[in-house]
Amino acid sequence: MRLTPDQSGLIRRAEKVTFTFDGASVAGHAGESLAVALLRAGHLHLRDAPEDGAPRGAFCCMGLCQECVVRIGGQVVESCRSVVASGLAVTSLKEQQ
Numbered sequence: 001m002r003l004t005p006d007q008s009g010l011i012r013r014a015e016k017v018t019f020t021f022d023g024a025s026v027a028g029h030a031g032e033s034l035a036v037a038l039l040r041a042g043h044l045h046l047r048d049a050p051e052d053g054a055p056r057g058a059f060c061c062m063g064l065c066q067e068c069v070v071r072i073g074g075q076v077v078e079s080c081r082s083v084v085a086s087g088l089a090v091t092s093l094k095e096q097q
């Protein structure tokens, strides 16, 4: 396997935006998936399983599993199919904060 040098610094990203997750400030890039921005910020636990309260987070990242749901403006949405925007207020579906 050929190893290539780290080229992550060459990636051109959209403008930085800030939103909140359970009241904490999170940085993302305009237009990227909310699930990706949360994962990158270390927020892996997005909801609790209703049956046993086990922590759940993004799994399929394509809108099939529903493991990544969060609340935005009173609506429960899939974070992997939602877009980051400046000023967005996102809350988890954890039983205990």
Ligand code: FES
Binding pocket: 035, 057, 058, 059, 060, 061, 062, 063, 064, 065, 066, 067, 068, 069, 078, 079, 080, 081
């Ligand atoms: S990660 Fe599966 S629906 Fe979002």
